[in-house]
Amino acid sequence: ExxxxxxPGTLSxxxxxxxxxxxxxxxxxxxxxxxxxxxxxxxxxxxxxxGASSRxxxxxxxxxxxxxxxxxxxxxxxxxxxxFAVYYCQQYGSSSTFxxxxxxxxx
Amino acid sequence: xxxxxxSGGGLIQPxxxxxxxxxxxxxxxxxxxxxxxxxAPGKGLEWVSLTYSDGITYYADSVKGRFTxxxxxxxxxxxxxxxSLRGEDTAVYYCAxxxxxxxxxxxxxxxxxxx
Numbered sequence: 358e359x360x361x362x363x364x365p366g367t368l369s370x371x372x373x374x375x376x377x378x379x380x381x382x383x384x385x386x387x388x389x390x391x392x393x394x395x396x397x398x399x400x401x402x403x404x405x406x407x408g409a410s411s412r413x414x415x416x417x418x419x420x421x422x423x424x425x426x427x428x429x430x431x432x433x434x435x436x437x438x439x440x441f442a443v444y445y446c447q448q449y450g451s452s453s454t455f456x457x458x459x460x461x462x463x464x
Numbered sequence: 465x466x467x468x469x470x471s472g473g474g475l476i477q478p479x480x481x482x483x484x485x486x487x488x489x490x491x492x493x494x495x496x497x498x499x500x501x502x503x504a505p506g507k508g509l510e511w512v513s514l515t516y517s518d519g520i521t522y523y524a525d526s527v528k529g530r531f532t533x534x535x536x537x538x539x540x541x542x543x544x545x546x547x548s549l550r551g552e553d554t555a556v557y558y559c560a561x562x563x564x565x566x567x568x569x570x571x572x573x574x575x576x577x578x579x
Contacts, residue, residue: 392565394509401558401569402509413567443511449564452524453511 359384359448361456369464376433378459380446385426387450393422393431396458397442405444406431436461466490466568468559473573481547484573486559487540494537497563500544502555503572513544513558527553549577 360383370376380391389409394402404413406422409429419434433440441463446456472484486498500512513533514522521533532545542559554577560566 359565390564394566402566403563403569404567407565446572447509447565453564454520455509455511457508 358407359386359454360416361446361448361454363444363446363456363459365459366457367460369462370380370436371434371464372438374436376431376436376440376461378431378433378444378461379451380429380431382427382448386429386448389449390448391422391424391429392447392449394445394447395440395442396445402445424427424441433461447453466561468561468568468570469569470559470573471556473522473557473575475576475578476549477579478550478577480549480577481545482549482575484544484546484557484559484575485542486542486570488542488559488561489540491561491568492537493535493540493542496561498533498535498542499562499566500531500533500542501558501566501569502553502561503558504552504555507555510555514563515542516563546575549575551577553577 362381365381379410391409393406410422421432423430443458443460445458467489469487476482499514515533530548534543556572558572559570561568
């Protein structure tokens with residue numbers, strides 16, 4: 358099983374700042390099969406990025422994904438108030454596993 | 465508009481059984497890959513099961529042999545039959561579409577396994 362480790366656990370930032378979230382895999386993720394989700398309290402997760410760098414339908418371009426192999430990054434260029442949430446990465450190249458999440462909180 | 469609505473959750477004793485339902489609208493179940501994904505209270509996400517449009521099914525090792533996913537194409541619904549439930553099965557169970565990543569999700573239904 359591929360284990361995904363997200364860092365940091367919590368990111369404290371102010372609106373307008375840039376957020377950089379990391380997702381590291383225990384082995385190479387086949388064909389960049391990595392997705393990112395956003396989850397707010399009491400809500401279902403929302404797909405942001407798939408294929409490591411493709412934005413899902415309706416996702417603002419301030420969200421971008423990059424990486425390959427074992428190291429992936431989600432970047433939010435300028436945080437909006439609605440972006441404060443928990444973010445999960447998921448690999449789907451070998452079965453499916455999720456990271457433990459990174460909470461982006463207001464500083 | 466795509467909508468998924470789960471139901472059937474509740475409090476169940478260890479060793480018991482429960483069936484979850486997912487009613488969908490805005491798309492056709494028969495032509496889509498359907499999943500169940502769960503989230504224990506305060507924890508992360510765990511993929512549980514997948515059914516292909518041709519009926520092939522897959523399960524996480526943690527539920528294999530205890531859970532069964534099925535679909536009713538005529539009623540655009542997906543089900544998760546859960547048996548031999550354990551405390552560690554306590555979670556919000558989400559229905560979600562997608563073969564590999566999950567693009568549409570329901571709001572979830574809470575299953576609590578406790579004596």
